[in-house]
Amino acid sequence: MNNRRVIPLVVYLLVLVLVFSWANKAFGRDLNQVPYSKVVELLRQEQVRKFVVEDQTITLYLRAPYEGETTISAALADPESFRSEMHELLQQQSDSGVLESYHFVPDKGFSAYELILPLLVVGLVLLFAWAMLMNRSNNSNPLNNFGKARTVLGVPDGKKVTFADVAGADEEKDELQEVVDFLKNPDKFTEIGARIPHGLLLVGPPGTGKTLLARAVAGEAGVQFLSISGSDFVEMYVGVGASRVRDLFEQAKKIAPAIIFIDEIDAVGRKRGSGLGGGHDEKEQTLNQLLVEMDGFSRTEGVIVLAATNRPDILDPALLRPGRFDRQIHVGRPDVKGREEILKVHARDKKLDASVNLRTVARSTAGFTGADLSNLLNEAAIMAARDNRPVLTMEDLNEAMMKITAGPAKKSHVQTRKDLKETAIHEAGHAVAIYHLPTHDPVRHISIIPRGQSLGSTWYLPKDDSSNLTRNEMYEQIVSLLGGRVAEALFIGDISVGASNDIDRATKLARDMVARYGMCEKLGTVSYLDGGEVFIGRDYQTTKSYSEKVAGTIDDEVKALIDRAYDQCRQILSDNRDKLYRVVDFLLEKESMTGEQFEAVMQGREAEEASATDLFDGFEETPEQQETT
Ligand code: ADP
Ligand code: MG
Ligand code: ZN
Numbered sequence: 001m002n003n004r005r006v007i008p009l010v011v012y013l014l015v016l017v018l019v020f021s022w023a024n025k026a027f028g029r030d031l032n033q034v035p036y037s038k039v040v041e042l043l044r045q046e047q048v049r050k051f052v053v054e055d056q057t058i059t060l061y062l063r064a065p066y067e068g069e070t071t072i073s074a075a076l077a078d079p080e081s082f083r084s085e086m087h088e089l090l091q092q093q094s095d096s097g098v099l100e101s102y103h104f105v106p107d108k109g110f111s112a113y114e115l116i117l118p119l120l121v122v123g124l125v126l127l128f129a130w131a132m133l134m135n136r137s138n139n140s141n142p143l144n145n146f147g148k149a150r151t152v153l154g155v156p157d158g159k160k161v162t163f164a165d166v167a168g169a170d171e172e173k174d175e176l177q178e179v180v181d182f183l184k185n186p187d188k189f190t191e192i193g194a195r196i197p198h199g200l201l202l203v204g205p206p207g208t209g210k211t212l213l214a215r216a217v218a219g220e221a222g223v224q225f226l227s228i229s230g231s232d233f234v235e236m237y238v239g240v241g242a243s244r245v246r247d248l249f250e251q252a253k254k255i256a257p258a259i260i261f262i263d264e265i266d267a268v269g270r271k272r273g274s275g276l277g278g279g280h281d282e283k284e285q286t287l288n289q290l291l292v293e294m295d296g297f298s299r300t301e302g303v304i305v306l307a308a309t310n311r312p313d314i315l316d317p318a319l320l321r322p323g324r325f326d327r328q329i330h331v332g333r334p335d336v337k338g339r340e341e342i343l344k345v346h347a348r349d350k351k352l353d354a355s356v357n358l359r360t361v362a363r364s365t366a367g368f369t370g371a372d373l374s375n376l377l378n379e380a381a382i383m384a385a386r387d388n389r390p391v392l393t394m395e396d397l398n399e400a401m402m403k404i405t406a407g408p409a410k411k412s413h414v415q416t417r418k419d420l421k422e423t424a425i426h427e428a429g430h431a432v433a434i435y436h437l438p439t440h441d442p443v444r445h446i447s448i449i450p451r452g453q454s455l456g457s458t459w460y461l462p463k464d465d466s467s468n469l470t471r472n473e474m475y476e477q478i479v480s481l482l483g484g485r486v487a488e489a490l491f492i493g494d495i496s497v498g499a500s501n502d503i504d505r506a507t508k509l510a511r512d513m514v515a516r517y518g519m520c521e522k523l524g525t526v527s528y529l530d531g532g533e534v535f536i537g538r539d540y541q542t543t544k545s546y547s548e549k550v551a552g553t554i555d556d557e558v559k560a561l562i563d564r565a566y567d568q569c570r571q572i573l574s575d576n577r578d579k580l581y582r583v584v585d586f587l588l589e590k591e592s593m594t595g596e597q598f599e600a601v602m603q604g605r606e607a608e609e610a611s612a613t614d615l616f617d618g619f620e621e622t623p624e625q626q627e628t629t
Contacts, residue, residue, distance in 0.1 A: 011124060011128060014120075014121065014124060015121065018117055018118075018121050039058060039060065040089070042060060042062070043089055043090070043093060043099075044089075046063075046093070046098040047062050047063050048060050048061065048062060048063070048093070048098075048099060049061045049062065049063050049099070049100050050099070050100055050101050050102065051090060051099060051101070051102035051103075052102070052103055052104075053082070053083070053103075053104045054104075083104050090102050160219045161212060161215040161216045161218075161219045162216055162219045162220050163216050163219075163220055165212065165216060165345060166209055166212050166213055166216050167334075167338065167341035167342040167344065167345040167370070168334045168335075168337065168338025168339065168341045168342050168370075169209060169213065169331060169334070169338065172202075172213060172329055172330075172331050173213070173216075175327075175329050176200075176213060176216075176217050176329065177220075178196075179196070179200065179217055179221070179304055179306075180217055180220045180221045182196045182304070183217075183221035183223050183257050183259070183302065183304065184221050184222070186257070186302055196304070197304075197325075197326055197327045198294055198304065198305060198323055198324060198325075198326075199294060199304070199305040199306070199307060199324050199325035199326070199327070200304070200305075200306050200307075200325065200327045200328070200329055201265070201306075201307050201308075201309065201312065201315075201320070201325040201327065201328045201329070202214065202306060202307065202308045202309075202328075202329050202331050203308075203309060203310070203312045203328050203329065203330050203331065204308075204310060204330060204331030204332055204333075205310050205333065205369060206310055206369070206371070207369035207370060207371025207372060208331045208332065208333060208334075208369045208370055208371070209331060209369075209370045209371075210263075210308040210331050211227075211261070211263060211308060212370070213331065214227070214259065214261040214306045214308065215227075215261075217259060217306065218258075218259045218261075221257070221259075223256075223257040223258050223259055223302075224252075224255045224256075224257070224258040224259070225258070225259050225261065226248070226251060226252050226255070226258055226259065226260050226261065227260075227261040227262075227263065228244075228248060228260075228261070228262055228263070229262075229263045229264050229267070230262055230263060230264040230265045230266060230267030230268045230269065230307075231264055231267040231268075232244065233245060233267070233268045233286045233290075234267055234268060234282075234283060234286070239282075239285065240282075241268065241282055241283070241285065241286030241289070242285045242286050242288070242289035243289075244286075245286060245289040245290050245293055246289060246293065248260060248293075249293040249296075249303070252303045253301055253303060256301055256302040256303050257302035257303070258302070258303050259303075259304055259305075259306055260303060260304070260305045260306070261305075261306045261307070261308070262305065262306070262307040262308070263307075263308050264308065264309065265307040265308065265309050265315070265319075265325075266309045266310075266311045266314055266315060268283065268286050268287055268290065269287060269290070269307075269309070269315045269316055269319050270283065270287075270314055270315070270316065271314060271315070271316045271317070272284050272287060272316050272318075287316060287318075287319075290319075291318055291319065291324065294323065294324045294325075295323060295324070305325075307325060312328065332447070332449065333367060333368070333369055333449045334368075334369070334370065334373075334449075335447065335449055335590065335591045335592040336362050336363055336366075336590060336591055337362075337590075339361075339362035339365055339368060339373060340358055340359050340361075340362035342370045342373045342374070343358040343361055343362055343373055343377065344358060346373060346374045346377045346378075347377060350377060350381050350392055351390060351391045351392060352391060352392050353391040353392060353393040353394070355393055355394045356392065356393065356394050356397065357394070360394075361376075361397055361401075364401070365401070366420065366448075366449065366591060367449060372404065375404065376397065376400050376401060376404055377392075377397075377400075379400035379403060379404060380392050380396035380397045380399070380400040381396070383396045383399055383400060384396050420448055420588060421584070421588060422488065422492055422496065422498075423448045423498070424448050424583075424584040424587040424588050425487050425488060425491050425492055425580075425584055426484040426485075426487055426488055426496075426498055426499065427446050427447070427448060427457065427458050427484065427587065428446070428487060428580045428581075428583040428584045428587065429483040429484045429485075429486055429487020429488070429490075429491075429573055429580065430446075430458040430480055430481075430483040430484050430487075430502075431443045431446050431458050431483070431583060431598055432483065432487075432572065432573060432576050432579060432580045432583065432602070433479055433480045433482070433483030433486070433569050433572050433573065434458070434480045434483070435598075435602050436572045436576070437476040437479055437480055437572075438476075439470070439472050439473045439476050440473075440476045440477070440480055442595060442599075443458060443595050443598050443599075444594075444595045445457075445458075445592065445593070445594060445595060446458045446583070446587060446592065446593045446598060447587075447591060447592035447593070448587050448588075448591055448592070449591050449592060471513065471517075471519045474509055474512075474513050474517075474519070475513070475561070475565065477506075477509055478506045478509050478510055478561070478562065478565040479565045479568050479569045479572075480569075481502045481503075481505050481506040481509070482502065482503075482506055482562075482565055482566050482569045483569055483573065484498070484499045484502050485499035485502060485503065486566065486569045486570050486573055487573055487580065489570075490570065490573055490574060490577075491577070491580070491581075506562060506565070507558065507562065510558045510561045510562050510565075511554070511558050513561065514554055514557045514558050514561065515527070515528040515554050515558075516528070520557045520561070522553060522557055523550070523553060523554065523557060528546050528550060528554060579601060579602055579604075582601045582607075583598065583601055583602075586601060586607055593607070
C-alpha cells in the first residue's frame with residue numbers, strides 16, 4: 001500500500017472508532033439498566049455490599065448469590081439530590097453493617113478521553129479539508145489524489161510507440177488506422193458527418209499486444225495517451241470510483257486530442273445486478289458514471305476511448321451499445337508469419353548468432369503470444385549473458401523454450417502435432433459443412449491457433465441483421481455446429497471434449513426452435529417457455545407451465561432435430577472428404593486460412609502459397625487409413 005491509500009484509510013478508521021465510542025457511551029450503558037426502584041429494592045433486601053455513584057453511573061456490588069458487580073446507568077440529572085434522597089437509606093444500611101461502604105465520587109467533569117478525542121477528530125477533519133483546498137493543483141499531495149483518476153499520462157518508459165513496433169497484427173492495425181486518421185484530422189470527418197466511434201474495445205488474450213496497439217495509435221496520431229487500469233476504479237469507498245471516472249474524462253478533455261486507454265475494463269464493466277438482489281453498489285456507480293461520461297462528450301472533442309479485455313462476455317451490455325464501445329477489435333494470437341515478424345521486432349536490439357533462424361523458432365511456437373515471444377528472446381539473451389557469450393545462439397533459444405513451456409507458471413497452450421491435426425480436422429469439419437449450407441454465412445477465417453478456451457476456431461461473416469433467423473437458418477446453424485464433432489467421428493475415429501461447446505450451442509438452438517419459437521409440427525406454434533423467467537444470478541431458469549407429456553415430446557423433438565442435422569452433416573463431410581483434407585493440410589502448414597483461401601480450396605483451385613513445407617512431415621498417413629466409418 002502506498003501513502004495515497006493509507007492516509008484516507010487512517011482517517012476513516014479514526015472516525016469509525018470515535019463513532020463507536022460515542023455510540024457506546026450514549027447507548028451502551030442502557031444495556032444494563034434496571035429500574036430505579038430496583039436499586040432501592042436491592043438495598044432494602046440487603047443484597048448490596050458496596051454502593052458507588054460516579055458521574056451518572058451507579059455501581060452496585062452485590063452479595064451472594066448475586067455476587068459481582070451490576071452497573072446501572074440511572075438518569076441522574078442531579079447526583080446531589082439523589083444523594084440526599086438516598087442518604088437515609090444508605091446511612092441506615094451502613095450502620096447495620098449490611099452495606100460495607102458507599103460513596104459518591106465527585107464529578108470530575110470531562111475525562112481526558114472525552115475531551116481530547118473530539119478535538120482530535122475536528123483537528124483531523126480540518127487538516128484533511130485544508131490539505132484538499134491548499135493542494136488542488138499540486139499533484140504530489142497524496143490526499144489530493146484520493147478520488148482522482150490514477151492515470152498515467154504518456155507512456156511509462158517514455159518511448160514513443162508506433163505501428164512499426166506492433167508486428168503481425170495487420171488487420172488490427174488496419175482497423176485502428178481509421179482512429180489515427182480521425183485524431184489527426186477530425187475536421188475532415190466531422191464536416192461530412194462521418195460517425196467515428198467513441199469507444200473501441202480491444203478483445204484478446206493477455207499478452208497479444210492490446211496495450212501496445214493502444215499506445216501505437218496514440219504514437220501514430222501524435223496525441224496524448226492517458227492510461228488507467230479498470231481495477232484502479234474499484235475502491236472500497238463508495239463514490240470514489242465514480243469520481244475517478246469523472247476526473248479521468250476531465251483530464252482527457254483538457255489535453256485533447258487524446259486517447260484514454262482503460263486496461264482490464266472488465267474490472268469495472270461487469271454486468272450489473274449479477275447475483276441475487278444485486279444492489280446499487282460501488283461498482284455499479286462507477287460503471288454508471290463511465291456510461292454517462294461516454295455519452296456525455298461530443299465527437300468534436302477529440303477524445304477516443306480504447307479499452308482492453310479478455311472477457312468481453314462478462315461486460316455489461318450497456319457498455320457495448322452504440323455510442324459507447326460499439327466496435328470490437330479482436331486481437332488474436334499470432335500465426336506463423338505474425339510470430340516471425342514479432343520475433344524480428346524483438347530481435348532488433350539483440351545480437352543474434354548466424355545460426356539463429358527466426359522462422360524455425362516461429363514454427364515451433366504455435367500458441368505463443370507476442371508477450372511470450374518477447375519473453376522467449378529475453379530468456380535466451382539472459383542465458384547468453386550468463387555464460388558471458390556475446391551473441392545469442394539457437395541453443396539459447398531452445399533452452400529458453402524448454403524453460404518457458406515446461407515451467408509450471410506458463411499457461412501457453414503449446415499443442416502437440418497430434419493435437420494440432422485433430423484440431424485442424426475439427427475446424428475443417430465446421431468450415432466444409434458451412435460451405436455446403438446455402439443459408440449459412442460464408443466462412444471468413446479458420447485457425448488452429450488456440451484462443452482462450454478453444455483449441456481452434458472457425459469464423460463466419462455474420463449477417464447484418466442476425467436477430468431475425470428463419471427456421472432454415474437456425475437448422476443450418478445446428479448442422480454447422482455439429483461439423484466439428486462429425487469430422488472427428490468420421491476422420492479421427494474418436495471424439496473429443498473439444499466439441500462440447502458446439503454441442504451445447506446446437507442443443508440450445510434446437511430447444512429454442514422446438515419449445516420457444518414453435519417451429520416444430522408436432523408441438524404446433526406454441527411457445528412452451530411462457531412461464532416467466534426467474535432471475536437467479538445471471539442464469540435464467542424457466543418455470544414449467546406444461547405437462548410432463550409435453551416435456552417428453554419436447555425432448556424427443558429436440559433429439560430428432562439434432563439427429564437429422566447430424567445425418568445431413570455426415571453426408572456433406574463424407575461427400576467432401578478430399579477437400580476437407582486439403583483444408584486440413586493447409587491449416588497444418590499455415591495455422592490459419594482466410595475465407596478466400598478456403599473458397600479456392602473448395603472450388604478445387606490452388607490456395608495461394610499452398611506449397612508444402614517440411615515442418616509437419618510427421619503427418620504422412622493418408623486419409624483412408626484414418627477413416628473408421
Ligand atoms: P496485452 O495488453 O494484450 O496483455 P501487451 O500489449 O501488454 O499485451 O503486450 C505485452 C508485450 O508483448 C509488449 O510490450 C510487447 O513487447 C510484446 N508484444 C505483444 N504483441 C506484440 C506484437 N504484435 N508485436 C510486437 N511485440 C508484441
Ligand atoms: Mg495489457
Ligand atoms: Zn467446434
